Amino acid sequence: MRRDPFQAIADPTRRAILVLLASQAMTPNALAEQFDMSRQAVSKHLKILAECDLLQTNALGREVHYSLRPAKMRELDLWLEQFRKLWADRFDNLDNLLSTKP
Amino acid sequence: MNNKLRFDFDVSDDNKSVTVIREFAAPLARVWEAWTHPRILDQWWAPKPWKAETKELNFAVGGRWLYAMKGPDGTEHWSQAIYSAIDAPRSYSYDDAFCDADGNITDELPGSHWDVSFSESDRVTTVRILISHRTAEDLENIMKMGFREGSSMGLGNLDDVLMAGA
Numbered sequence: 001m002r003r004d005p006f007q008a009i010a011d012p013t014r015r016a017i018l019v020l021l022a023s024q025a026m027t028p029n030a031l032a033e034q035f036d037m038s039r040q041a042v043s044k045h046l047k048i049l050a051e052c053d054l055l056q057t058n059a060l061g062r063e064v065h066y067s068l069r070p071a072k073m074r075e076l077d078l079w080l081e082q083f084r085k086l087w088a089d090r091f092d093n094l095d096n097l098l099s100t101k102p
Numbered sequence: 103m104n105n106k107l108r109f110d111f112d113v114s115d116d117n118k119s120v121t122v123i124r125e126f127a128a129p130l131a132r133v134w135e136a137w138t139h140p141r142i143l144d145q146w147w148a149p150k151p152w153k154a155e156t157k158e159l160n161f162a163v164g165g166r167w168l169y170a171m172k173g174p175d176g177t178e179h180w181s182q183a184i185y186s187a188i189d190a191p192r193s194y195s196y197d198d199a200f201c202d203a204d205g206n207i208t209d210e211l212p213g214s215h216w217d218v219s220f221s222e223s224d225r226v227t228t229v230r231i232l233i234s235h236r237t238a239e240d241l242e243n244i245m246k247m248g249f250r251e252g253s254s255m256g257l258g259n260l261d262d263v264l265m266a267g268a
Contacts, residue, residue, distance in 0.1 A: 083120070083245040084111045089149030091109065091124050094136060097146050098128040 008052040013037070014045050018054070018068065025058055025067035108228070117238035122231040130222035133229060134191040137218065140167075148172075157203070163188055167196070168205050182207065183216070193219035212240035 009015050013035060020026060020034060032042040046066060049055050056069045110123040126133050136142045140156035147154035151174045158168040167183040182205050183196040199213035207213075217232040235241040 080111075080113060080245065086149050087111065087122055087124075088109065090147060091126075093146035093149070094126065094133075095107075097136065097142070098126055098132060 008049055008054050011045065011048075013042075014049055017042075017045060017049065021055070021066055021068045025060060025065035027063045027065055029063075031066070107226070113241070118236070118241055119232060119234040120241065122233070124229050126227045126229065127225070128227055129225065130191060130220050130227045133227040134220055137220075137229070138190075138194070144169075158205075161185065161188070161194075166205070168201075170203065178203070180205075186215075191220060193217065212236065212243060214240070214244060 009018065016035070017031060020031065028039065028043060028046060031046070032039040035042060046055065054069055055066050058065045058067060107125040107127065108123060109125075110121070112121050113119070114121070136146065138161050140159040143159070144154045144156050147169075148171050153172045154169060155172055156167065156169045158166065160166055163185055165185050167185075169181055169183075171179045171181075180201050180203050181198055182201045183198045185194060185196045187193070187195040195215070195217045197213060197215050200208045200211040202208065212235060215234045217230075217234075219230045221228050221230075233244075235244060
């Protein structure tokens, strides 16, 4: 299932995961240790980030490591998506206005 | 609504400008009016839950549009647009900058140049907006501001940390 990348950063935990992975690849366990939540909860967030096409997995040693997909995490793309959404919302408002007036 | 209405959003190759193209299922005259009359503009310009409030709009070359984006928590972001060219009802241009409630420009933040044009075909009006900045860095900073205006979520220093880790 392909997700809107906006959803990736719509959650503070996911934002924090992105920050962590920006500097180094990490195993799911190592990530879970950074947060006050279960491994399962962290896995749910990782799943969403993967569906947003932001993560890649590498086999470093015996465990799977997550890292950021460099092309997807171009910083400008993140902000562009938010900006685009602002315009989309704005235009939805205008659509509604144009359709309701006589 | 109508899913077939075009909505394009592109950044230029030099990363200094953004082009937004959007079609509306309405006659050009009404779309033009929605973009240039303060009472109508205020009804749609701000993405929810924000509200746009125009303090002044003098739609003439040299005139200005002084307006605020007001958030649900009382936050206000003021901007001022000075119209540099108007060719009604086809196009207009202005220079936009952040300011205070009295229209005093905030020097620390970059301004931008806007070219807005309207065309109609088969009862669909296409609006093209070209937003130009002096530098690629200005564009990036403006987008971050726009994001804060359009959403109550704060990404904080995420970008700083990402840059540090790059």
